[in-house]
Each structure stands twice: as C-alpha cells, then as structure tokens.
Amino acid sequence: RGVSVILMILVHTLWIHAKQEVQTQTALGHFIHFVGRGTPVFLIAMGFSFMISGNQNLSSAIKRGIYILGIGFLMNFLKFVIPILFGFAPNNFIEAYGWQNPVTTQQLIYLVLTGDILQLAGSALLIIGLIRKYVSQRIVLLLLAILIAFMSRWFIPIETDFFIVDYIQQLFFSNGFWVYFPVFPWLSFIVLGMFFGKLYVENNRDQKILFVRMLIYGLFFISAGALMLWYNHEYHFNDFFHLGPGGVIYLAGWNFTVLFFFYLLLLYTRDNPVYKFIFYCSKNVTSIYVIQWVVICWSMGIFGFQNSNSWETLLLMPFFVALTFFVQYLIDIVRTKNFYTLTKRKGILAVIKRRS
DSSP, X not given: OHHHHHHHHHHHHHHHHBOHHHHHHSHHHHHHHHHGGGTHHHHHHHHHHHHHOTTOOHHHXXXXXXXXXXXXXHHHIIIIIHHHHTTOSOHHHHHTTTOOSSOOHHXXXXXXTOBOHHHHHHHHHHHHXXXXXXXXXXXXXXXXXXXXXXXXXXXXXXXXXXXXXHHHHHHHHOOSTXXXXXXXXXXXXXXXXXXXXXXXXXXXXXXXXXXXXXXXHHHHHHHHHHHHHHHOHHHHHSBTTBOOHHHHHHHHHHHHHHHHHHHHHHHHSOSOHHHHHHHHHHHTHHHHHHHHHHHHHHTHHHHOSSOBOHHHHHHHHHHHHHHHHHHHHHHHHHHHHHHXXXXXXXXXHHHHHHHO
16 A cells, blocks of 8 residues: 555656656556556555454444545645636646636536545445445455446446436446546455455464465456456456456456565565555555645646656656655644644643642
8 A cells, every 4th residue: 555655646647747648658658557557455455454453333434434535525625626726727737627717616616526536435435334244254245346346337327407416426336537436346446355354354364374365366356357358348447447347357356466476575575664664655645645646736837737748757756756755744743743742731731630
C-alpha cells in the first residue's frame, strides 16, 4: 500500500500534466499506465485489514464510510473547485469536460461528486460491514468476490428524475467517467482481501502460509483472467476503470503474485530506511493520497494542463513526490504540536486535580 501511493503520484502527474501523445504514444506513458494497474492493492489491503482488525463492527464501518466519503468530497472540492474559483485552472482543463468559462454551479457540483477511490472505499464500507457480520465461511467470500466481478456488467444505471438516486446508481454501477471507481466491480478486490484476511486469521496469522496461498491463487487467476480476455477483451476488460469480470480476475492475479514477491523481499531485507519510509506511507495513505491530488491539480496554474513533453513530465514526477511529502511533513509537525499541547494541558490539569 505504501509503494502504491507513491506510484500514484507518478500516474496522476502523467494524467494531469503530460501531453496526450506522451500518455498514449511513448514508452514513459505506457510504463506509467502499467504501474497504475497496481491500484487494486489499496483495496486488497483494505479488505484484508478489515478482516484482521478486532474492532471492525457494522456500526464502526458505517461511521468510517461516512468519514471517508466526506474526505473524498473535500478532496474533489480542493483539487477541482478551488483552482476554478480562483482562476488558475487552465481553459483547456475546463474544455476537456466540454464546458466553457464561466463554469456553472451545477458543473462545480458535478466535479465535487466525481467518483474517486475514496468514494468507492466509503460506499463499500457499509457492504463489507454486512459481509463480515453475516458471512463466516472463507469459501463464501471467494465466491462472492467472483460473483461481484460478474455482476459489474449486468446492471446499467437507469436515469430518473431524482438526482440523488441517479448519483447513487452511478457510484455503484457507472460505465462513464463521472465515477472512475464504481463499487461494482471494484468491491471484488476488497472482498478478495477479506478472503485472504480470513485465511490469515484461521492459520494463526502465519505470513508464509498467507503469501504462498496468494501466489497459488495469483497464478490461477492470471491464467483464468487471460483466457477470458483472449476470448472477449472488450467485454472482460472494457477500460481500466470499468472492468469486466475477466479484467478483475486477471489484475487480482497479478497483484497477488506481486504481493508474494514483496513478501520474499521483506524476508531478507528488513529494518532499513527505505522500508521504514514505505511503512510510513502506508500508515498515512489517505492524507498522502489527498495531498498529492491537490498539489498536482493546483500546479496546473503553473505548468498547465496536459502541456508537458516526456522530459518535462519526468522532471515533474520527483518534484510532486517531494512536494507531497513536504506538505505531509508540515501536517505531521502540526499534529505532533497539537498532541504535545493537549498532553501537556492534561498533565497540568491532573497535577492541579491531585493538589486540590
């Protein structure tokens, strides 16, 4: 998860700042898009963590889901609405949506409600809370994950006269780019993570058993998914954001396999500064994800939108990585200072209480 959030900075830099021909016709563009297919790791880790944590009941899942949804909408407001309102969003960014300046209130609402991975996580938490409460068998979790993958192509949102109803439909079954990560099929990766979390707990938290099983399932999923893609690529892969069942199974297989090799790497190279940094990224994944999107989008006022060639994009990538972690570092300082102040005040109050 820590590695993935760093790689996402590179992916989003490419999407926002690289010219279209750089994204689609260069080795850099192809490589970064390939790297971006590690996104399911976020969701696999989410499902896994949810199953091994002892305090994840339905009530806490609902509260956490509402909180993450709020963070997701706040992120959209910061990365889209602020640049537009303050006039540093390039015209070609607005034109990419088929709009013209001045942007209407309805269009701003559209941007705030754009479905990113945080909207997916928040929406999915209620469902996985119910799954954890009522599904106790590991095999059922696996079958449910596969069923969800197939269901993603069964349902098409039906337009109604109720905006909220239409938006909820989009969050769950979108085929367009208002919602990039619809719950179906991306929920499959979360439930697969729950499956492995259950396996881990049932085997006394033995990491070797967990990751060897991941490799076995990974190789099987790659084979099965590749056959589906070969048979009908358009149906089973569609596009990366709106996968069909074969695409889900294929990408899940690759992510399981890569996780196994990360496990092998960790066996022989523990306790070094690089891993400590990666673990730090994993611990702060939500704030880092929000920060990197905001700094990349706000920088459109300086570097433009999809205006950089390959070399310029390559230079921007480490720049945004550094800028993201600088902002995260400042936030850590504020958090530490507030914690220290709060602790100090509580200590003083405790002394006064004892003396009185």
